[in-house]
Amino acid sequence: MSLLRPRLLPFWALHVLSAFTTADNASICAELGSELPGRIYSPGSEVYEDSLASYYTLNERELDPSCIFRPTSTSEVSKFVKIITEDGTPFAIRTGGHTLFSGAANIQGGVTIDMRTLNGVKVNEERTVVSIGGGAIWSLNVYPELVKYDLIAAGARAPGVGIGGFVTGGGLTHLARRNGWACDNIVGYEVVLGSGEVVYATEEENRDLWLSIGGGSNNFGIITRFDSSTYPQKDMLGGTVAWNYTQSVKDSHAKAFSDFMKPTNFDADAMMAIIVSYGSGAWVLLDSFFYLKPELAPTVYEQFYEIPGNVSDNLAVGTVVEIVNNLGGDFPTTFPYSEQRTYTFRNGDASLYTALFKAWDNSTANLIEQNIPGLALQYYTQPAAVTNGQNSMGLEPGAKDKVLITLAATWDNAADTDFMEGWLDSMQDDHVNILRENDVLETFVYLNYAGRRQDPIGSYGTKEQLQETSEKYDPEGVFQKLVPGGFKLF
Secondary structure (H helix, E strand, C coil): CCCCCCCCCCHHHHHHHHHHHHHHHHHHHHHHHHHCCCCEECCCCHHHHHHHHCCCEHHHHCCCCCEEECCCCHHHHHHHHHHHHHHCCCEEEECCCCCCCCCCCCCCCCEEEEHHHCCCEEECCCCCEEEEECCCEHHHHHHHHHHHHCEECCCCCCCCCEHHHHHHCCCCCCCHHHHCCHHHHEEEEEEECCCCCEEEEECCCCHHHHHHHHHHCCCCCEEEEEEEECEECCCEEEEEEEECCCHHHHHHHHHHHHHHCCHHHCCCCEEEEEEEEEECCEEEEEEEEEECCCCCCCHHHHHHHCCCCEEEECCEEECHHHHHHHHHCCCCCCECEEEEEEEEEECCCHHHHHHHHHHHHHHHHHHHCCCCCCCEEEEEEEECCCCCCCCCCCCCCCCCCEEEEEEEEEECCHHHHHHHHHHHHHHHHHHHHHHHHCCCEECCCCHHHCCCCCCHHHHCCCHHHHHHHHHHHCCCCHHHHCCCCCCCCC
């Protein structure tokens, strides 16, 4: 079988595709409404408008599907897939809707599945596994149930994030240094395939599908249930500390983070990020700290805490629900037009991080002079997860020195999109060149932080195996042909 499709359908092609199918989409929405009564919502309805308004970025909010399907059971999802594949109408799949770029989890003129009504959460009797509906939101549905049992699962650190794209893209969690990516902790997936058949994938049953989903995104089916390992967890540390963005603060952070990432200093309970942020003409350096024990000042963060210039902090000990909601106060819930880039490297000495700061400062100074309306910038540096290898991402199990950088930008006007995309590409190139010169660049591109021009799946080294899994479980290529959003295999 040969599916000659681009790995990611470009923005203009979404509109070409919608123009080709719009004439038939009123009838498919009517058919779906007849077969799935009370589950299909049309433009102008409160549910439809609220669903669109809840997307994270304007890139996604400005797309208008012909109707929205909100399932409450796996059988409804199966029926939907059978109907829409017979008709041939393109569709999109969303949970939290946090991916930045246009068309990732929404579609112009097709049908969008809003999975958030499939949000049940149940802990097993042994309290070792939690079954989570495929549309559940970590902060709203999952964590509040887990804290009743003094448990935690490998989930999102920020409020509003859904389980679907988060886990299938990998998932960077509070537990990342101890338990790996979120997908490393999934013991089973309930999946609706392109035929409408429902299968269960585990380490023993449909193992190839189980491995492929972790990092393989939306390429294999619709996940209607995630069964995740749970871990005992009472109170933990979480919150942020803000510093003035001065050269001494940057130099101190370069040294502190380099030391933090050395395997000799490894602490499996610690997960953090350095976030350089610009908006409304002001700069700030924000550190996000988590620690899985109820300690306000863990030794592993001592070097950061001693940096002068601290202007605020909201560090606290509390439940995971309290910690995640506390973090939400530091970040907006929606954004205008937005994009990002990401890359991975091995830890280096302080001079490496200083060089990266300098390249960022030089490039952003020139960008700010362009007076882009609504310009906001963020530059994240954080550890990668220490994986157990139970995924498709091709990473070395047990590696403790891998670092992720993410560059993100937002702006108000669509007319500035090409310019901003070009700037992100240029800024990425500047950093990648520094990393390459220092012989620390890794090929891995983390899918959940990747921009639409990047090729995360191609970076894994497992793409051929993923294609074989796709052809086995989706021989008609439903999730390559009819689900254009995200990163494709063919």
